[in-house]
Amino acid sequence: MLLTDEQGLLLTQPIDTKIFVQGKAGTGKTTAGVHWLQKLLKSGVPPHQILVFTPQRSLAQPYLDCMHDEGGFAHSVITTMTLGGLARRMVDLFWPLISEEAGFAHPNQPPHFLTLESGQYYMAHVVRPLIENEGYFESLTIHRNRIYAQILDNLNKAAIVGFPCEEIGPRLKSAWIGGIEQFNIYDDVQRCADHFRQFCLEHNLLDFSLQVEVFLQRLWPLRLCREHLIQSYRHLIADNIEEDTPVTHDVLRDWLPEFESALLIADEEAGFRSFLGADVISAFSLGSTCETRLWFKQNLVNEPAIAQLKTGVQSVISQLQSRNEEEIESPTPALREALGLPGEPIKLFPSMVKWVTQNVAELIESGVPPAEIVLLAPYMPDVLRFALGDGLDALGIPHQSHRPSRALRDEPATQTLLSLATIAYPGWSMPAQPVNLALALSQAIEGLDLVRAQLLVNLVFEPGNDGIMLKPFEAIPNEIKDRITYSVGERYNRLRQWLLEVAGAEGNQNLDFFLSRLFGEVLSQPGFGFHDDLERANTVSTLIESVQKFRWAVGQQLPGEDFDPGKEYLQMVQDGVIAAQYLRTWEERSPDAVFMAPAYTFLISNQPVDVQFWLDIGSPSWYQRLHQPLTHPSVLSRHWTAGDVWDADDELAAAHETLRRLSIGLLNRCRKKVYIGMSTLDIRGYENRGLLIRIINEAWRRSLKEGA
Structure with a gap:
């Protein structure tokens, strides 16, 4: 080339x-x-x-x-x-040299490296008693898995920035200017971090933060x-x-x-x-x-219109940041060629989604390859993901989505396998909820919709039974059999019989073995819902690998008569602890599908495309940071000055800088056109008044002025 x-x-x-x-x-x-x-x-x-x-x-x-x-x-x-x-690699290789000096309780035993999910499990193991018995974080109303994740994030920040983990709480407190109750929360954060670190040292566990600290402090010198x-x-x-x-x-x-x-x-x-x-x-x-x-300096991606749009956006944001605009030229009328806007104002969010999918169809019909189109939002909630997918499916457009923060439990394939696992392991005393089981059967059995699945579950599910909790298809009334159909009933009986045999003969096998057999011997076979479905197969593979890594990391460390790694894993997923992310989610991006993802996910993939759709641009999520009451990325950075406080001006400046980096980063990776998806009301029915709308409007106005 x-x-x-x-x-x-x-x-x-x-x-x-x-x-x-x-x-x-x-x-x-x-x-x-x-x-x-x-x-x-x-x-x-x-x-x-x-x-x-x-x-x-x-x-x-x-x-x-x-x-x-x-x-x-x-x-x-x-x-x-x-x-x-x-x-x-280095900790594993040189473990005998530094394990005792680093403070591990069993230096002659091998280390155990934790994944993201097993780290959160151990954090939950340590912190849950403090929450339930000692009243930690009692003034917070956030989900517990977010508590565990943010404490781990603080430990990671300490390691990668290079300050002692004992300084997490004091650093956060020194920058806070609100009520004193937040001080108590930061004290709880510090105590939880200390307890977790001590627990890791006692059990030869190394989460990411401890791996980095041991390497930098003990091995690198x-x-x-x-x-x-x-x-x-x-x-x-x-x-x-x-x-x-x-x-x-x-x-x-x-x-x-x-x-x-x-x-x-x-x-x-x-x-x-x-x-x-x-x-x-x-x-x-x-x-x-x-x-x-x-x-x-030579841009190899942007066509002239996109370059002008980038100039216009830079100019407006620089003014917001009170920067000198002399070095930034004014945009030309060519800017307007780079923007795809609705012909008339769109009021409702579903109408915006329809406008997006119709424009995608027109682009593909005009010759734009589907892989050169991305649909981006600050986040990709399930409602938006489903609405876009449903609209594209109706038009026959292949699509693919990627959302790294999506919890493993939110995947229908995961819900199906784990719900069926509770049937095969009655000794866990974790009976499936009827609604979850109905969803699992509708996903597992080809030709069974959710309504008939719920009807079937109402007649065959026996949660009080000591053995398997499902009755055979023959036990239900004939008129219901006709409604469900005998072909579906035959598949249901095959699935039930397989679960009965596993529960009776091999009920104590490891959960990852069970899931592998369930997929291979039943669900992937003709007549069942996972047959010839590569996306679901990928989810199942991820789930099995996740269960296996969890068993390796946890099962050896917390043995006991009543301890079952499979049961513990299921409880962890139900608590919302996410699974580790795997590289293949990037490697398997389809070359023939429209890509849907959060904006940051697309940026990190580092792959330019011809056309971008920016969705829900009235949302403040394009520039506001997530509410994280237990951590703060700026305060825990290397460039934060000790003794400074984080106030409203700092928050506004950070929002402007975030929006500048995000918008310019996206434009740097766009060749031809950006379609602006906006509606008067957002997905919850609130009025959209975000900063990004104002920036786009002002850049458009300036281009009109230049063309006059």
Whole structure:
């Protein structure tokens, strides 16, 4: 492929140098990084000596794809790594050297690394008694799983920012200017964090925060660890470093002199993962450690109209932020070509959804590939996700959605399998609710709708029975059999008989084994709901892997006569603890489907498209941060000054900066057009008056002024 002059300039640099490349999204930096990798390989560098470092694994995919294309180098592969992956590898490798010094109670026993979900389970195990018996967080009304998640988030922030976890509460309290009851909440947060950390040390458990702390405090200063890494990796490519954490940048700063070559790549106008600890300032400070610094300025994505829309939005937001607009030119009338607006005001939210799906259909009919269209909202609630999916299905348009924060329990396939598990394991004393069982049967049995499923459940479900809780199809009246149909009844009996055999003969088998057999032997077979359904199969695979990892992490640590990891897992899912996220959700993005996702999810995927739909732009969720009463990403950042207080002005400034990064980030990844989905009333019936609507309107007004 043809390279730009800027990309070509990078490839003229000698490979024994350190290079820092920066530029806005869409200027070809990652593409240049892939070509740099190819240059290293063609110059004779063994692939196993090359380390590709990214803030999350999915961002390393272009480099892995390059290796797949370079068949001649198949004898070895490059290493892709994140900070968490590096910490875990080193802790696992050097555990005997540092386990006792790090304070673990059983240094001669192996460590147990926790996933996101098993970490939340152990947090619940520690914190639940404090809530129920000692009145912790009694003034809060949020769901408990959010309490567990926010305490873990605080511990992670302490680790990735680089301050002691004992300072979490004091830092939060020092910035608070409200009522004194919040001080008590922050004290509870600190005590819970301390209890959890002590519990982990007593049981050789390492959540993400403890993995990072042990690596940074015990292993990174250790010469033996450094020598191992130096000998293993001689060449570095670090991409999207602006989305990485301060301690990651500290490690890279120390490590850079040891590499024979290094290429650091940073996006300007980014830092979308700031709520996860991303530090743009720290990232760009690495530029001074490199011998060569290159700027990529030629945008390879935006067509002229989108470039003008970006100029207009930047100008309006800069004025809101009281910045000097002299360096930002006024938008031209071409801006209006980049915007797709309703012909007349839309009042109701369902009407907006209909307008969106109709425009998607027209675009596809005009020749736009479905994969070049994305539907974006600040969040993707179930109501919006269902409404969009239903509308696209009615028009015969393939679509795919991705929502990382979606709880595993919210997936219909998950609800089906776990509801059936409660039938097969009557000893758990966790009987399925009739409405959940009806939903499960309607999903599991082909041809059974929810109304007839509920009718069937009302006649066959016996929650008081000591054995299996379902009667055979023959036990119901003949007139009901005719209504349900005998073909459905035959499938129901097959499912019931299978569950009866499992409950009678193998009721004590592990839950992940049971789920695997249930899917493979019954639900995936012809006549059942999961047959030839790849999306449901993917959900089932994720669920089974999640159960398995939970059993490995938890079952060995809390053994006892009455302890059953399967029962504990089911309870955890019912409590709303989310499952760990898996890379395949990115890898399997369909090349022939419209993509629906939260805006930040799309940004982190780092893939430009032709057309974007911004939905519900009147919502303040485009710029307001989530209500998190137990944490605060800005106060727990490295750049927060101790003693400062977080007030309304700080909140407003943060909202403006969030909106600037989000809107410009999206536009940097759009080639041709943005459709603005807006309605007078939002999904709950409230009037839409969000800031993003005003910005779009003002940018449009300025373009009209320029055209006059």
